[in-house]
Amino acid sequence: MDTLKREALSQRVRAVKPSGIRKFFDIINSMPDVISLGVGEPDFVTPEHIRQAGIEALRRGETHYTSNYGILELREEIAAMLQRRYGLLYDPQKEILVTVGVSEGVDLAMRALVDPGDEVISLDPGYVAYEADILFAGGVVVPVPTYARYNFAVRAAEIAPLITPRTKVILLGNPNNPTGAVIPRAELEGIARLVLEHDLYLVVDEVYSRLVYETEHVCMAALPGMRERTILLDGFSKAYAMTGWRVGYVAAPATLLEAMLKVHQYAIMCAGTVAQVAALEALRHGEEDVCAMHAEYARRRRMFVDGLNRIGLPTCEPRGAFYAFPCVAQTGMSDEEFAEKLLLEERVAVVPGSSFGACGAGYVRCAYCTSYEQLEEALRRIERFLRRHQ
Known part of the structure; x- marks a missing residue:
C-alpha cells in the first residue's frame, strides 16, 4: 500500500493541478469509434525523406551524445532560417540551443529567469504547461484575460495594469493554443x-509560427530593441508533423542561453541524436511539406469553423495553429459537462476550455488536425447532440 503522505511532496508540485486534458484522454482510450478533436497533434505522418534521414543516422551508428547545445549543423541551419525569415542574427555557437521539444524550452526559460515570488504575466486562456512551469520555478502566475x-x-x-515591481517576465504563445x-x-x-x-523579459512560444492564415506572423524578437530581451522558442512538432521526435530550439542572447544551458545539461544532457538529424533534414528539404500541410489545414479550418457557426456554436476566426474555440455557454451546460456528454453520447472528444484558464470557461477546444472526412462526421455528431439537448 502507498503510505506516502501528501505533505511529503514539495509545495511546488502540490500547487500544480493535474492537466484537465488527461481526464478525457483516459476516457478516450477505453472507448471505440471516438473522433478525437482533443489532441493537438497532426494526423500527418512525418514526411518520408525526414524519416529516412533518421533511419540512415541509425544505420551509420549515430547513437551517441551530441554537444549539450545540439548538433552544430542543426544550430547553423536554425540560425540561417531565422535570418532568412526575420532578419535576426544569432550565433549558432552560443545563442542557439536544441531542446526536447518546445515544452522543455518553456521550462528552461522559467527556471533560468524566475526566482521565488517573481511574477510572470501569461495569457488566459493559454497552453496548460505555462502555468505549471511558472509554478515549478517558484514564480507567481499573473493571468491576463483575453476575450472573444x-x-x-x-x-x-x-x-x-498587471505590471508590478515584482513582474519579471511576460510569457506569450503566438499563435495561441x-x-x-x-x-x-x-x-x-x-x-x-x-x-x-x-525592464522585463519576454518568453515567446512560436511553435505554430508556420501555421497562420490570412495574416502575418510577426516574430517578437525582430521588433526594435527586443532581441536582447527575448527568449524565442520554436520547434518541429507542428509544422513538420514531428511530434514524437521531440525536437525544439531556443534562440536567445548568449547570457540568457548559457543560463538555460545550465539547467538543460544537468536535466537532459542533449536532445536525441537521431531526432536532431531528422530535424536537420526537415529544415534543409522540408519546405514543400510545410506548404502542403498548411494548405490542407487551411482547407479544414474553413470548413470546420464555418460548420461550427452554422450548427449554432459561435466560433471566433482562428488565425493560427489548428484549433477552433467555440462557445458552448448557450447550451446551458458548463464546458466540462458539454465535453463529457458529447464524448459519452456521440463519441466526439473535445477539451473543456476551462482546462486552459478561467477565461476559457464556457468554451471547448477542437483540434482540426484530423482528416477532413473525420471533421465532417464530427460536425454531424455535434449537430445531432445539440438538437437532442435543445
Missing part, C-alpha cells in the same frame, strides 16, 4: 514597449 470580442488576441492595454489567436503587429509593438519601459 478581440478574437482572443491579447492587447497591450490589458497587460499594462487553445484559441488559435494571432496577436496583431500593433499589439506586439505595444507589448514590446512595456517590456523595454519596465
Whole structure:
C-alpha cells in the first residue's frame, strides 16, 4: 500500500493541478469509434525523406551524445532560417540551443529567469504547461484575460495594469493554443514597449509560427530593441508533423542561453541524436511539406469553423495553429459537462476550455488536425447532440 503522505511532496508540485486534458484522454482510450478533436497533434505522418534521414543516422551508428547545445549543423541551419525569415542574427555557437521539444524550452526559460515570488504575466486562456512551469520555478502566475470580442488576441492595454515591481517576465504563445489567436503587429509593438519601459523579459512560444492564415506572423524578437530581451522558442512538432521526435530550439542572447544551458545539461544532457538529424533534414528539404500541410489545414479550418457557426456554436476566426474555440455557454451546460456528454453520447472528444484558464470557461477546444472526412462526421455528431439537448 502507498503510505506516502501528501505533505511529503514539495509545495511546488502540490500547487500544480493535474492537466484537465488527461481526464478525457483516459476516457478516450477505453472507448471505440471516438473522433478525437482533443489532441493537438497532426494526423500527418512525418514526411518520408525526414524519416529516412533518421533511419540512415541509425544505420551509420549515430547513437551517441551530441554537444549539450545540439548538433552544430542543426544550430547553423536554425540560425540561417531565422535570418532568412526575420532578419535576426544569432550565433549558432552560443545563442542557439536544441531542446526536447518546445515544452522543455518553456521550462528552461522559467527556471533560468524566475526566482521565488517573481511574477510572470501569461495569457488566459493559454497552453496548460505555462502555468505549471511558472509554478515549478517558484514564480507567481499573473493571468491576463483575453476575450472573444478581440478574437482572443491579447492587447497591450490589458497587460499594462498587471505590471508590478515584482513582474519579471511576460510569457506569450503566438499563435495561441487553445484559441488559435494571432496577436496583431500593433499589439506586439505595444507589448514590446512595456517590456523595454519596465525592464522585463519576454518568453515567446512560436511553435505554430508556420501555421497562420490570412495574416502575418510577426516574430517578437525582430521588433526594435527586443532581441536582447527575448527568449524565442520554436520547434518541429507542428509544422513538420514531428511530434514524437521531440525536437525544439531556443534562440536567445548568449547570457540568457548559457543560463538555460545550465539547467538543460544537468536535466537532459542533449536532445536525441537521431531526432536532431531528422530535424536537420526537415529544415534543409522540408519546405514543400510545410506548404502542403498548411494548405490542407487551411482547407479544414474553413470548413470546420464555418460548420461550427452554422450548427449554432459561435466560433471566433482562428488565425493560427489548428484549433477552433467555440462557445458552448448557450447550451446551458458548463464546458466540462458539454465535453463529457458529447464524448459519452456521440463519441466526439473535445477539451473543456476551462482546462486552459478561467477565461476559457464556457468554451471547448477542437483540434482540426484530423482528416477532413473525420471533421465532417464530427460536425454531424455535434449537430445531432445539440438538437437532442435543445
